[in-house]
Amino acid sequence: MTKSITKSGSISRRRLLTTVSAGAALAASPFRINLLQAQEANIKIGFPVPLTGPYGAEAQDQVRAAQLAIAEFNDAGALNGRKAELVVRDDKLNPGEAATRTLELVEKEKVNFVVGSLSAAVQLAINNVTKERGVIFNSISQSDAINEAADFSKYTFHEALNPHMTAGAVGRYAFSKFGKKVAFLTADYAYGHEMVRGFLEVGKTFGIENLGDIRHPLGTTDFSTLLPRIQALKPDILCISNFGRDQQIALKQATDFGVKKTTQIIAPLLSHASRVAAGPQAFEGVIGGCSFYWGLEEKFASTKAFNEAFRKMYDGKLPTDYGALGYGGVRTVLAAVKNAGSVDTDKVIAALEALKYDFYKGPQYYRKCDHQSVQSVLVIQSKSKDLRNESDVFQIISTDEPNEANLRSCEELGHKA
Template sequence: MTETIRSLAAGTISRRAAMLGLGAGAGLLAMPRIGRAQDDTIRIGFPTPLTGPFSAEAKDQVRSAELAVKLVNDKGGVAGRKVELLVRDDKLNAGEAATRTLELIEKDKVHAVVGALSSAVQLAVNEVTRARGVLYVSISQSDTINEATDFSRFTFHEALNPHMTTAAVAQHSFTKGAKVAYLAADYAYGHEMLRGFKRAQDAIGAESVGEILHPFGAADYSTFMPRLLSLRPDILCICNFGRDQANAIKQAVDFGVKDQMRIVVPVLLHNQRLAIGPDAFEGVVGGANYYWGLEQSIPSAKAFNDAFRAANDGAVPTDYGAYGFTGISALLLAMQAAGGPETDKVVAALEGLKYDVAKGPQSYRKCDHQSVQSVLVLESKKQADMANDADLFTVLKAEPASEDVLRSCAELGLPA
């Protein structure tokens, strides 16, 4: 666990150290693209943290990715070729993710990689894939992966990014003059969400009254709560993920925080809301890429939900789970348009792709390959307002897909 925490906290340094530990060294970045023998199967690598504190979200991503593959195979595959999903446990560790990705490329001869569920871990996967000229579709939030230091022509980012997410949430939750305190996980995800909220806060005219960083995987937040209460904010932004979100919100409620301030999170997680029930989460506001309730107004969401229910005993897909479906589906649509998995043709097809597979229109911006898509702002319902066990959230706002909400290409260090 110590190595995992260091990898998550250190970001770029740890993943590059992981490369060196694998014996890749400086020569890795100069490696030629991998040649593959022709066969009938298109292989997609899927590293994700099946074990660890993000395992619930990771397993949902696998279920949704498997569904996307099944639906395509049921229709005859891609250009007449069946598709195979090769899932590997990256254990939420940058070095492990790099190792598994190298194996997928060199041993399993995958044609592309999709996955990873952490800012630092996805950057480690991206470093391996771009060095080998293998297409990678990331399905976890990150601002860094779109920036010039980490971006490559083989890199596509299907997930929302912290800039998009925090801007949408802040626009609905912050007001001019509001006092905001922050509790953020001390690794890349927490830092990027904190940066995004503070940028949005400044534009709105809200005021930061303090920020506290907590270690990844913290079980006890009791030492932080008196300090946060003493800041007397109007809003408490809790910027963490997975079990950390559930633990932090539950303990904040136990300390009476909700009696004195509103709780806001960058990403309101379906699984964590289920884990601790409606009472602790009641009234908490946050962002999301997907909510199954979109089926009431978006036909592709209804089709996705129905297929997922049929394959998973009536269960509905979750927010982060949906990334597995949209990421794989977009890739396979591009491969179909390209007539197969040849990398250069698929890259060109993805850059021009307009797709609607689960949540309305999406496309990839050409300069940084960020998926342009809607951003949802949700509020957790109280028990009395829930129609059924899956009726968790109210959609307060759905920001439509627009490049206007992204950082400019010039700010990312990329040509327009």
């Protein structure tokens, strides 16, 4: 029997047919179809925020502005035609719920990135899920802990201010002008605790006297037993470190109790949504901080462009402080995707670390050791007269320009040099 000999470099008819058949089977297989679908799928950004609860108004602002960032990215051609979409979930201002919803976004919705949160504790729960699964998370809520080595990972970015920056800016302004005797009314969770720590830290420079820290649970509706205790301390300054509905109620009742007659009230953060909801009387004369105010359009072309785009999309309304964070958090991730030319996680991380940007409030960049956005902090005062429009509720009275000296050092946060 004669053997069939195949020359080196050639292929037998049987092998050719086998290879062709296998290739045809692969082309028609569900795996191949799923691969093609994955390549063509939208770029998904998961967006967990507390749509229900005391911070609901601010969360709605975050969603609206985030949708603008998505629309601008898509209108500019997206990533070679591959569009982005926002997948919103309600975390109900609850760490357990946030972890569940984030897990759903990552494992069920297959999001490429996560942006969101509006609570110091909630964002840590989100961060725990995303870092374990190797998904980039850009937080848009204040926290000191998220930048610390114990919670940080290479996937963690922080577009928002942190309490050390915010309380530092407000404290430097207030403690130099209104006196040294300081009392605190504090929401009894991470946000409040970190803000007080920031005030006390900057207060060392000015020699302030801490008269006491009176704490209240999240969701308090009656401060009538706490305010007389504060008045009895006779402070020059009262730091009210709470947020959202708690802040509205506390300031209304402080006004009714006549606290402002003898004491300057400051807050680390003044929310546009809270000021509008509570009205001018409750916030009259109160000084606080924020990361964004639409009036920056007089200083920055980027703010003017952001305001105009938001007005166009939302029937003439202007963006708020937390709305701007929703915009910035999403836009920076999409800018990095564009710069990287990919949604590959490591490539996008490198692009975010290299990003020098001015998208809505002046220059910013992410510090490499902890991925904190280095940016300006605005010190603002509530106003009630000579309003240019319905959103003209604050006056910028001071600005801390972007400066790493106003952040805790990388070494303080536990990061190795």
